[in-house]
Amino acid sequence: MTTRTNVLRPRDLFREIERMQAEFASVFAHGNDSYAPGHPPVSVWTNDEGALLSAEVPGVDPEKIEVSVVGDTVTISGSRAPEQATEGVEFLRRERGQGGFQRSLHLPFKVDAEHVEARCKDGILRVTLPKAQEARARKIEVLAH
Amino acid sequence: MNETNSQAANPQATESPRTESARGRVVHVLRVDVAESKDSFLVVADLPGVAQENVEVTVEKNVLTISARADARVPEGFAHRFGAESPIEWRRSFTLGDAIDREAIAATMKNGILRLTLPKASRVLPRKISVQAA
Numbered sequence: 185m186t187t188r189t190n191v192l193r194p195r196d197l198f199r200e201i202e203r204m205q206a207e208f209a210s211v212f213a214h215g216n217d218s219y220a221p222g223h224p225p226v227s228v229w230t231n232d233e234g235a236l237l238s239a240e241v242p243g244v245d246p247e248k249i250e251v252s253v254v255g256d257t258v259t260i261s262g263s264r265a266p267e268q269a270t271e272g273v274e275f276l277r278r279e280r281g282q283g284g285f286q287r288s289l290h291l292p293f294k295v296d297a298e299h300v301e302a303r304c305k306d307g308i309l310r311v312t313l314p315k316a317q318e319a320r321a322r323k324i325e326v327l328a329h
Numbered sequence: 330m331n332e333t334n335s336q337a338a339n340p341q342a343t344e345s346p347r348t349e350s351a352r353g354r355v356v357h358v359l360r361v362d363v364a365e366s367k368d369s370f371l372v373v374a375d376l377p378g379v380a381q382e383n384v385e386v387t388v389e390k391n392v393l394t395i396s397a398r399a400d401a402r403v404p405e406g407f408a409h410r411f412g413a414e415s416p417i418e419w420r421r422s423f424t425l426g427d428a429i430d431r432e433a434i435a436a437t438m439k440n441g442i443l444r445l446t447l448p449k450a451s452r453v454l455p456r457k458i459s460v461q462a463a
Contacts (some may be wrong), residue, residue, distance in 0.1 A: 228412060229409050230408055231407045240377035241377065272367050274365050277363040279362065306377065308402070
């Protein structure tokens with residue numbers, strides 16, 4: 185980041201701090217992910233209907249991934265087998281992580297556990313978490329009397 | 330494993346031409362497993378969320394470079410809450426030893442995992458020469 189100008193206008197300063205924070209976060213989320221298979225990077229998005237969760241699980245057998253929801257907490261867990269060394273094959277480097285992982289996240293609302301959907305493609309797990317009926321905003325009509 | 334072969338996976342040989350990206354993004358070092366068998370090397374790398382067309386494997390002189398990009402996973406109509414959201418890039422270079430047959434390098438992608446097979450050139454493979462009766 186050496187090419188950035190040193191002169192910052194005050195209103196740019198906060199944007200710059202935010203950008204740096206995001207950059208730090210992304211470095212820590214991904215820089216060492218392979219060394220910490222127990223903590224796969226996770227991203228969450230929300231809207232009025234619910235939340236979307238995505239997690240990086242390359243090489244994990246989708247059948248070995250478990251997604252569970254209790255109240256407002258979603259937990260993903262699974263494990264990945266190490267590359268098998270077959271007869272006559274010698275590993276020179278092993279930088280990729282292996283073994284089990286588990287992450288739990290608190291969502292800002294209760295989840296409708298009956299309608300949670302999870303899909304795995306290209307090593308990315310995507311979980312759709314709809315809001316529970318009781319957590320949805322309801323419009324209450326004001327009656328004139 | 331002899332000296333020539335070990336060059337193929339020499340840890341000191343990574344990151345060859347230090348070209349900076351002008352895209353203002355972080356480029357991550359690709360973590361790999363490297364294995365050697367009698368007739369080939371195998372390189373395995375994690376590339377979650379990377380479409381096949383976004384992986385590039387190049388061999389220039391004796392440097393093999395893997396570069397890949399996972400597009401930003403921004404779902405429409407949602408607000409980002411937590412975790413990384415920007416596109417992710419990876420890169421890593423290896424110096425190839427003479428033992429590798431450049432023409433026969435093959436790559437496959439499955440489940441977010443890249444597997445590169447680097448066969449050894451036939452001239453370095455052990456060969457049995459049959460003795461003819463004169």
